[in-house]
Amino acid sequence: MLKHLILWPLAAFALLQLIQIKIPDAPAKIDPAKEIKAPADIKALLKRSCYDCHSYRTDIPWYGHIAPFSFEVKSHIKEGRLAVNFQEWGNYDEEKKQRVYHGIVKTIDWRMPLPMYLDAHPEAKLTDKERAKIKAWAKSHIKEQE
Ligand code: HEC
Known part of the structure; x- marks a missing residue:
């Protein structure tokens, strides 16, 4: 009986590993000139x-390869790159850039970086001063003020 109690969850966990989220591969050659200035x-x-x-400079932690954590980690990277990839900046039109600058002003105080990520990456935490700096920089690029 006890054996089953241990084996079933283990088997379920092993099966879960078969499901992997695929992050689209970074291009073979990343043009440094496209990176945001x-x-x-x-x-x-x-x-x-x-x-x-x-960005394409993604450091996936070890648990980022283990389901179910990998679902979270990899989908954040996938969706994060879609929202804005700072190494693809040169390929964005003005409208997209404006959307991102607005997005930064909107999210920098509480949503970005994702709080869940910060628990595992204390080095990525921003101080209030640093947030204010990023915000002022993004604002300075916004064309018409709201
Ligand atoms: C752990 C991953 C992660 C980190 C780190 C992260 N983001 Fe994001 N970001 C996302 C995801 C996922 C989305 C898309 C879903 C969403 O908007 O919540 C997103 C969306 C955005 C958007 C678009 C939001 C909107 O509503 O317009 C902006 C702007 C943004 N991030 C800026 C930043 C900035 C600036 C930082 C660093 C200070 C940062 N992000 C750090 C994952 C991340």
Whole structure:
């Protein structure tokens, strides 16, 4: 009886591993000229706190390959890159760029980086001052103020 109690969840866990979310491959050649241009301090903040989900420079942690955690991690990367990939910036039209700048102003105070991610990546946490800096930078690029 006890054996079954242990074996069934193990078997279910093993089966779960067969389901893997596929993140589209990064292009073989990433053009550095397409990357967003920003003052060095802003760029450093974006790299530290945003690039894991918003660039091709994705560092998937070990648990990111283990279901069910992988579902969460990989779908964040997939959707994050769709929302904005800072290494594809040069391919965006002005409308998309404006949408992202607005999005940053809107989300930087509480939604980005994702709180769930921050639990596992304390180094990506932004101080209030750093958030304010990113916000001011994004605002300075917004054409018509709301
Ligand atoms: C753990 C992954 C992750 C990290 C880290 C992360 N994001 Fe995101 N981001 C997402 C996902 C997933 C979406 C799309 C779903 C959503 O909007 O919640 C998104 C959406 C966005 C959007 C579009 C939101 C909108 O409503 O217009 C912006 C702008 C954004 N992120 C900026 C940032 C910035 C700036 C950082 C760093 C300070 C950051 N993100 C860090 C995962 C992440």
